[in-house]
Amino acid sequence: MTTTADTLPVDRAEALDAFERRDRAYDGRFVVCVTTTQIYCRPSCPARRPRPENVRLAASNLAAEAMGFRPCLRCKPDEAARDSQAVEQAIALIRNAGERLALADLAAAVGYSPDHFSRVFSRTTGMTPAAYGRALRLEKAQEALGSGDVTGAINEAGYGAASRFYEKAKERMGMAPSAWADGGKGVTIRWAVAETSLGPMLAAATDKGVCRLSFDEGEADLRARFPKADLVEGGAGFADLIARVVAAVEQPGAATDIPLDVQGTAFQERIWAELRKIPAGETRTYAQLAAAAGNPKAVRAAGSANGANNVAVLIPCHRVIRSDGSIGGYAYGEAIKRELLKRESGG
16 A cells, blocks of 8 residues: 655554544545546545555545546545635635624635535534634634723624623633633632542532543642632532542543533634543544544644643543654643553553
8 A cells, every 4th residue: 555755644554544444534634546446535435445455545636636546426535625625715704704704605605505515614613604603703702801801802803792792601611701801700619639549639610510620739729720719628519529520530431421611712622522522442643633623734733722621531631642653741641641541441
């Protein structure tokens, strides 16, 4: 099995594995050429897999066609490339628009029918164009709040009224906007340090869910994160949640229904959502994570979002490794990461 002269955007072994698994996250990143039929396919093509000696890898549709291969009529990789370009163009339009764009106008601008483009956009980014626009506006307002001009930040982000912004912020963030704009002011956070086989673990939660889970931290660390929050230690009502969290550490992947109260940019939250989709016992690379979140080129940003995760284990950032197969870094040390992965794999 050989590659083309063009450099593949992913490791060759990783590309072959993605093709074998029919992984949609790799569509648009490379194509697979079959010498016996002279066609090229998406990695996710549902057709029967060819013999290894009859397969070549190409970095792009153009590279495949330059070698004399034509697009597969079943998976239509030429349409995949067009879809990817259309989504990128639409995202740029949404980002640069001074007002909300109607789906019909957005689809017309990229040459698609509204219904079809909504499906294409959702498949690529994990959300509809309207939801994507709302997330960008909220992200823009959140980042601008640091300037201190709350009203100006809200207006600049495209919200017609402050009440509308706060309504959406509560829906998305769990905490009231003041919690992340002003050090947790007005929010009660219950916390405790529990003993686990991996060492002391700090667990903290608002009435919405767990907002911090970490190893080798205590009240001082929590207060540094939320200096104006009302921190309340333990309590009978907190014991059940602590027990469930400890169980999740001792048996990673066993507890998937523990509520979370996390916050981040739109991209960070997409990355965290993708992390929670990784089955226990499996790993992903940073490139795979970026692709799954709808932005294959944002590998470095995916790494940063992974590192910004405030809730260890429950948002399993330990399941991300480097493209060369090495374990990579972890906020709480390589030993804990290896042990978590070992437990999940049944080792």
